[in-house]
Amino acid sequence: MASQSISARQRLIQAALELFSTHGVSSTTTRQIAEKAEVNEVTLFRHFGNKHGLLLAVLEESAAFKDLGESLVRRATPPGNVYQALKDYASDSLHSLERIPEFVRSVVGEADQFPAENRRALGRGLTEANRYLAQYLATVIQQGDINTYLPAEKLASLLNGMILGYAVIEFTSEFHELWEDRDDFLENLVELFLHGAMSSAPRSAKEAIVTKEVADLPAILVHKILQNARKSGVQDYALAYVLLGAGLSVREIIGLQQMHQVSDPQGLILQITTPELPRQVPVNQWILGKHYGSYTNNPLIKWLKSRKDNYPAMFIDHAGNSISESELLQRWEIWTQGLLTPQGKPPEIAQAQQTWCVEMLMRGMSLEELSMLTGCDRSQLQPYARRAKEKAALEAAIRLDHKPA
Template structure:
């Protein structure tokens, strides 16, 4: 049997949702719950106390954080879990649009103690998300310089901000649709505030430019050979990373139809631009434009999936799975700085190789989608490589002259 308290909360939710907080009286709530008004005051003090209980205890919001925490497991897909949680939160908020509008538009009418209580309610909602993220960090699935509580606040803040904008404004052009927002917020969260474990995420404080660290040729060819041993798709994945210079996110969005090749060139269509797939990778040729690791993978496909790369279940490959494959290919390998090779260093290596081959910064900007300012660290690294090579040649020349 439903308790009096629960009936009052449900009745308040229904009326707040239908007509807003300001237009709802305590008498109408009590009547809907089939109790007298004094009973409402005894349980909640006033309407704003009841509003707080609705937000904290209503079935429209309950269990969202708990459901996320319950997903925590060693095999959990972080991106899918966060996207499902975000989607569930938005669905809950969209079921009560007038309540959201009232909370936003009438907050200045709430007593100070109720505003504080609302804030405490939001803080409590963060705890489940923070616990989930902490568990993922403990398992080594996520790495971040921010504590789990801060990350949870960022995620929930973005979700609430989306709901407020969607439910209080029209005709904005901030995102295409809800799916577009969901994808963007999860990608930003995973690759901005949080990064897959082991991924190099460094920024120079001057202009927030990435620290560029390309990989030596012998290490790149060893990684490609290790990928080849794992199978035709792994070889194709590693090949595209080093031969086309895509980000992991761009690579994972590719579809089979995006690969376009003939005897004269092989390109990948990446959103609004095209990127060449090179035959040569750091001085070694990997087939031709029509016969290379990627085309061999495509010819071996017997499935009907549109995605270019697949996981073991035949579904589109996702970032954590790509990261795992990279770690398998690079196991036991170290860079000249003594660190394990990182996934994004494949793109950095390709960009610097293109510059050393003579491509202009303007053309590299067209191929990568990076602006000239973002490419400055790559240009500086290419200059360093050129200077070292020139100094080495001069030293070798002097050595030969001494012998003569």
């Protein structure tokens, strides 16, 4: 028979799932399951011990959930769009539950009638369902793609609990007005999850700046990047100048408008208008020991004076729209092509902001002052203070070596 090509264990799990869905867990007997799987009861007991052991296997080894979890884990390396990955996971989870609605109703509706063994099996099954999601979240947290104050296991429990709660409501009371439709629920679920329990990184200057390990760029590399940007054109030079001379995030730079340039007799100031961190930031005339013009004559001013258009954005694409994040990243790759950091890696655009923070501290700015310019707490800027002290100690050692004993 064709069914014999499938192992007895898998036939028992599939038969149990079908019968549990049709008759409920409590009303289904081991004999019925064995007959449907075309094995004897002894085989069932040998594999699972009893019915609650079989229920646990159904919950743990359903191919749909196993494949779903493994697929999510694979998406963590290399990291992709966390929002889309979580939304796809939630959507696919609901589709998997939707294929077995009677089983869900039975497990939920009869839970109080289950013996302790079955309830423990249900608990272990839910714990196992959490494992893959927690593994995915732990990976993206470690990679720095999300910031969170809760451990991955707790985050996984919250998300899976909300998904299961939605499924129970949908399968037992479809006549509600809690959400417009499933997509409305999914979008709001992931938005709440990402902006409540955790946050995508980076979504603001504050999140981009805060880091566990500072990897500022050496002066020779910074000047080479600016030199390459200058060769690419007036706008490229201005972009690189603002990146390395003002400590702004990519998101803040692409949001700049021409009117955000603030006139000041003492220097060039930019008005940052992001909802999270509205503030004013000066653009340095000196970058790592080299002069890049005055506040009235520098790469940014030259770019703005060269403009013959009326587009409001400070940095524009060929159609006059604000330059996109992807286009700015492409330009950075062109400027840094063939360059390597002391760690032997290509420079990353986020390191421009880190370099600026360290340079400001090296030049005498206090943590309190840097906190005002970046919007970060002093405690969050401690890694930059440590890095600045390391560089100061290195410079002091070099100076001592130049003096005769």
